[in-house]
Amino acid sequence: MEFLINFIISWLPIFAIYGILSISLNLEIGYTGMANFGKVAFYAIGAYLSAALTMSVMLSLVGKSVPLYSIEAVQALSTPGTGAIYTHPAAYVGLFVLSLVLAFIVAGVVGYFITYPTLRVGPAFLGITVLAFGEMFRVFMRNYEPLGSTKGLFGLNNPFIWIGNPQLSQGLFALVSLALLLAIYIYAERFVNSPLGRTLRAIKDDEVAALCLGKHVPRVKATVFFIASGMAGVAGVLWTFYQGSVQPDTFVPILTFYVWAMVILGGMGNNLGALLGAAVFTLVDRVLTFAAGMMGPSLIIPPNYLRWMIVGIVIVLVLLFRPEGIRPAKPIKTPAWEAVKEVSEGG
Amino acid sequence: MVGVSEVLNTVQMGLAYMVIALPLTLSYRVTQVINFVHIIFITLGAYTVALLGLIGLTNVWIALGIAFLLGGALAVLDNVAVFEPLWRRGSDVLIIMVASLGLWIFYKYLIYAVLDKLFIILRTNTLSVLVRTEGFPSVTLGAVTIDGYLIDTVVTSVVVTLALYLILMKTRIGKAIRAIADNQTLAEISGIPRGRVLNFMWFLAGGTAAVGGVLWALFQTTVTPEIGDQIILQVFSIAVIGGLYSLTKTALGAFIVSGTENIVIAVLHDTFGLPLSFRPFLVFSVLLIVILVWPPLGAGGGLPYRFRIRPRARR
Numbered sequence: 001m002e003f004l005i006n007f008i009i010s011w012l013p014i015f016a017i018y019g020i021l022s023i024s025l026n027l028e029i030g031y032t033g034m035a036n037f038g039k040v041a042f043y044a045i046g047a048y049l050s051a052a053l054t055m056s057v058m059l060s061l062v063g064k065s066v067p068l069y070s071i072e073a074v075q076a077l078s079t080p081g082t083g084a085i086y087t088h089p090a091a092y093v094g095l096f097v098l099s100l101v102l103a104f105i106v107a108g109v110v111g112y113f114i115t116y117p118t119l120r121v122g123p124a125f126l127g128i129t130v131l132a133f134g135e136m137f138r139v140f141m142r143n144y145e146p147l148g149s150t151k152g153l154f155g156l157n158n159p160f161i162w163i164g165n166p167q168l169s170q171g172l173f174a175l176v177s178l179a180l181l182l183a184i185y186i187y188a189e190r191f192v193n194s195p196l197g198r199t200l201r202a203i204k205d206d207e208v209a210a211l212c213l214g215k216h217v218p219r220v221k222a223t224v225f226f227i228a229s230g231m232a233g234v235a236g237v238l239w240t241f242y243q244g245s246v247q248p249d250t251f252v253p254i255l256t257f258y259v260w261a262m263v264i265l266g267g268m269g270n271n272l273g274a275l276l277g278a279a280v281f282t283l284v285d286r287v288l289t290f291a292a293g294m295m296g297p298s299l300i301i302p303p304n305y306l307r308w309m310i311v312g313i314v315i316v317l318v319l320l321f322r323p324e325g326i327r328p329a330k331p332i333k334t335p336a337w338e339a340v341k342e343v344s345e346g347g
Numbered sequence: 348m349v350g351v352s353e354v355l356n357t358v359q360m361g362l363a364y365m366v367i368a369l370p371l372t373l374s375y376r377v378t379q380v381i382n383f384v385h386i387i388f389i390t391l392g393a394y395t396v397a398l399l400g401l402i403g404l405t406n407v408w409i410a411l412g413i414a415f416l417l418g419g420a421l422a423v424l425d426n427v428a429v430f431e432p433l434w435r436r437g438s439d440v441l442i443i444m445v446a447s448l449g450l451w452i453f454y455k456y457l458i459y460a461v462l463d464k465l466f467i468i469l470r471t472n473t474l475s476v477l478v479r480t481e482g483f484p485s486v487t488l489g490a491v492t493i494d495g496y497l498i499d500t501v502v503t504s505v506v507v508t509l510a511l512y513l514i515l516m517k518t519r520i521g522k523a524i525r526a527i528a529d530n531q532t533l534a535e536i537s538g539i540p541r542g543r544v545l546n547f548m549w550f551l552a553g554g555t556a557a558v559g560g561v562l563w564a565l566f567q568t569t570v571t572p573e574i575g576d577q578i579i580l581q582v583f584s585i586a587v588i589g590g591l592y593s594l595t596k597t598a599l600g601a602f603i604v605s606g607t608e609n610i611v612i613a614v615l616h617d618t619f620g621l622p623l624s625f626r627p628f629l630v631f632s633v634l635l636i637v638i639l640v641w642p643p644l645g646a647g648g649g650l651p652y653r654f655r656i657r658p659r660a661r662r
Contacts, residue, residue: 128583136631143624308456315449
C-alpha cells in the first residue's frame with residue numbers, strides 16, 4: 001500500500017506534464033494539422049524561465065548575490081531547514097504560480113512569432129523550422145554560462161517542500177499538477193468544440209476551402225500555436241519543480257517525438273486519446289525503470305535504450321496497422337448536431 | 348582572424364554538408380516526404396568508417412563503399428517495409444513523415460544498444476571512437492598544410508556529385524526518377540515501374556547520405572551515436588535554402604551554411620566579440636532569413652501557399 005501510494009505520487013506529476021504536452025500537441029496536429037516537431041523548445045523555455053526567475057528572486061530575498069549556477073546558490077537555496085526555499089515558503093509558492101503564468105505568456109508569444117515566417121510555407125517547413133529552433137535553443141543553453149551551460153541549474157525543489165513531510169509535499173504537488181492538467185483538458189475540450197474549433201477542423205481537412213470561406217487561416221493557426229506553446233511552457237514549469245533542476249540535454253528533439261508517439265497511440269484529433277497515450281507511455285516508462293532496477297545488468301537491452309526503441313516502433317506500428325489510434329476521433333459536439341441526432345433517433 | 352584554416356574548414360565542411368543534403372532534397376522531390384531516417388544514414392556512415400578503423404581496416408575507400416551499400420540497403424528496407432505500404436493505403440505525406448520519425452528514433456537507439464554490446468565484445472569505448480583511416484597523404488604547400496582527409500573529401504564529393512548528375516540526367520532510370528518527381532500519375536501511365544524506380548532512388552539517396560556521413564566523420568574525427576543528430580539544424584537549413592527542390596541551390600546552401608559557421612562567426616567574433624556559442628543562432632537566422640525573403644518554399648522557389656499543389660494523386 002505504502003509502495004503503491006509512493007508510486008502514484010511519483011507518477012502523477014509526470015503523467016500531468018506529458019498529458020499537458022500531448023493535449024497541446026494534439027491541438028496542433030490532431031485538430032489543426034500543423035506538424036510541430038519542436039514542442040520541446042517551448043517546454044524548455046518554460047522550464048528555464050521558471051528556474052531562472054525563481055532562483056534569482058529567492059536569492060535576492062536572502063540577500064545573496066552569487067551566480068545562479070554556483071554551488072553557493074544551491075546551498076543558499078536548498079540546504080534543508082535553512083535554505084531560502086524552506087524559510088520563505090510564501091514567496092516560493094508565489095513564484096511557482098507566477099512562473100506558471102509567465103511561462104504560458106512567454107512561451108506562447110515566442111510560439112506566435114515563430115509561426116509568422118513559417119506558416120506561409122507549408123506544414124513540412126513549419127515542422128523543421130520549429131525543430132531547428134528547438135535545437136538552436138538547446139545548443140545555445142549548453143553554451144550559455146549565466147544559466148549554467150551544460151550542467152544546468154540546480155537548487156530548486158518541490159514547491160511544498162517546506163511542509164517537511166516528504167509524502168505530503170509530494171502528494172500536494174501531484175494534486176496541483178493534476179488539477180492543472182484537468183483545467184487544461186477542460187479548456188481544450190471547450191476550445192475544440194467552439195466555433196473556432198470547428199474552423200480548426202475545416203483547416204485541417206481542406207485549407208484552401210477554409211480560405212475560400214473567408215477564414216483567416218494563418219491567424220487561426222498562429223492563435224492555436226500561441227495557446228499550445230503556452231501550455232507546453234506550463235508543462236516546463238511543472239518539470240522544473242518536479243525535477244528540482246534544469247539541464248539543457250533534457251530537451252533533446254527526441255522528447256518531442258515521445259509526445260508525438262503518445263498522441264499517435266491515443267488517436268489524433270481527440271483530447272481523451274492524447275491523455276490515454278500519455279498515461280500508457282508514462283506508465284510503461286515507470287514500470288521499465290522499476291523492472292530495470294530489479295533485473296539489473298542482466299537485461300539484454302539497457303532500459304533507457306529499450307524505452308526509446310519502444311517509442312519509435314510504436315509510432316511506426318500504430319501508423320501502419322491502426323492509424324486512427326486507440327480512440328478514433330469523433331465529430332465535434334454542437335447544439336445543432338445534438339438536435340439533429342435527437343430528431344433522427346426520436347424519429 | 349579569418350585565416351587559411353577557416354577557409355579550409357569551410358571547404359571541407361561545405362562538401363560534407365553538400366553530400367549529406369543532396370539526397371535529402373532528391374528524396375523529397377521524388378516522394379514529397381521529409382525523411383528523418385536521413386539522420387541515421389549519417390550516423391551509420393560515420394560508424395562504418397570508425398568501426399572499420401577499430402578492427403584495423405584503415406582504407407577509406409573500402410569504408411566509403413561499405414557505407415554506401417549499408418545506407419542504400421537501409422533506405423530500401425524502410426521504403427519496402429514502411430513508406431510504400433503507407434503510401435499504398437493513401438496516407439497523407441505528413442503521416443509518412445511521422446513514420447520516418449518513428450524509424451529514426453528506433454534506429455538511433457538500436458545503434459546505441461548494438462554499440463553497447465560491441466563495447467563489451469571489443470573492450471574499447473564504442474560510444475566515442477576516434478576515426479583512424481587512410482586515404483590520400485597530407486600535402487604541404489609552403490606554409491599551408493592540406494590535410495589528407497580534406498583531399499579525400501574533395502575527391503569523394505566530386506565523384507559522388509558527378510555520378511548523381513550523370514545518373515539523374517543521362518540514364519533511363521534517372522529520367523524515370525525525374526518523371527515521377529514531376530508527376531507521379533503521368534509517370535505511371537507512361538509505363539514507368541514506380542515501385543522499382545523508387546527503390547533505386549532510395550538506394551541512391553541512402554547510400555549517398557551514408558557516404559556523406561563518412562565525410563562528416565572525417566571532418567569531426569570523433570564519432571559518437573549523436574553525430575547525425577548534431578547536424579539536424581544545419582542539414583535542414585541547407586535543405587530549406589535549396590527549397591527542398593533545387594539540387595544546385597542545395598549545394599550552394601551547403602557552402603552558405605558552412606561559411607556562416609566558420610568565416611562569419613570568426614569575423615563577428617573578432618570585430619564585435621560575439622561569443623562562439625552564438626554559432627547555432629547564426630545558422631538559425633540564415634534559415635529564417637531564407638524563409639522570410641523567399642516565403643513559399645525557401646530559395647528554391649515554388650508556388651505560393653494558397654495555390655500549393657496537392658501532395659500527389661491518391662489511388
